[in-house]
Amino acid sequence: MEQLLSLAAENLISPIILCFVLGVAAALARSDLSIPEAVAKGLLIYLLFAIGFKGGVSVAAHGIDATLGLALLAGVVLSAVLPLIAFALLRVMTQMNRLDAAAVAAHYGSISIVTFVAATSVLESRGVAYEGFMVAVAAAMEAPAILSALWLVAKGGSADGNKGMDSALLREIMLNGSIVLLVGSFVIGWATGEDGLAEISSFIVSPFKGVLCLFLLDMGLVAGRGLREGSKILRPAVLAFGVLMPLIGSAIGLGFAMALGLSSGGIALMMVLSASASYIAVPAAMRVALPEANPSLYLTLSLGVTFPFNLTLGIPLYVAVSQAVTGG
Secondary structure, three states: OHHHHHHHHHHHOOHHHHHHHHHHHHHHOOOOOOOOHHHHHHHHHHHHHHHHHHHHHHHHHHOOOHHHHHHHHHHHHHHHHHHHHHHHHHHHHOOOOHHHHHHHHHHOOOOOHHHHHHHHHHHHHOOOOOOOOHHHHHHHOOHHHHHHHHHHHHHOOOHHHHHOOOHHHHHHHHOOHHHHHHHHHHHHHHHHHHHHHHHHHHHHOOOHHHHHHHHHHHHHHHHHHHHHHOOOOOOHHHHHHHHHHHHHHHHHHHHHHHHHOOOHHHHHHHHHHHHOOOOOHHHHHHHHHOOOOOHHHHHHHHHHHHHHHHHHHHHHHHHHHHHHHHOO
């Protein structure tokens, strides 16, 4: 417990977290502080490229083995199963209608790449090593959750469930920009290895945390606006779900990571991936697949509740648990 409190305190006073808090506070106070959309998108492109490239370099150094393949399989299974658990919880805890519950559940089977990036930053600052192929696991966990949500709707006989996997939705899932960039930069890093990293290290290593701070400032602004505008739909039971589901997901991710024999850092990242909720790829897919679902509900929950929880308290908890179970 002492280690957990120490980790949480250290995380809460880091520049990364404080930038996010600044954004939330500014939005709640109705400040005119804003980051232009084009700039925010540029920051995200940088972060995705940097984390993907460094992950590819790590895999090049480590090599391909059975653990990589099993980790990818574990990610796909987690992404497909977690929405089913989230859906059942939502129906029991909140009596949410089937369509909205399925749309929300999809977000909790997919991943938040920014939460993942923040977690890698925490691990690196503490000198905790992790498997580079976890970037590939993150990419593999995007699409299965969306398919599970569509199956849940179709199972209930909703008209939306009859839409099927049309070409627009398939394109949205498979060619989502964030996934294309993450996978593409991973492949480039894998192909060029340490020599490639040495060539551009001054661009993707040193500035990384500063860029992450600015991006989380923008995320704080977005989350604060969502909390301010979505307060009417965040009933106590809905709020409780936004905190409970990450804990359940992280516990299941812990079991999978331990079965795979991952390192302390790898276990922490698997827990983070299982606990996070998408607010980039899945909302875009839901607009195409389930247009009648309430976007205010799933965006406010994922970005306004679960994201701040994971960023401030969740990541320190997952790191502490991973180190406790491995003795590292």
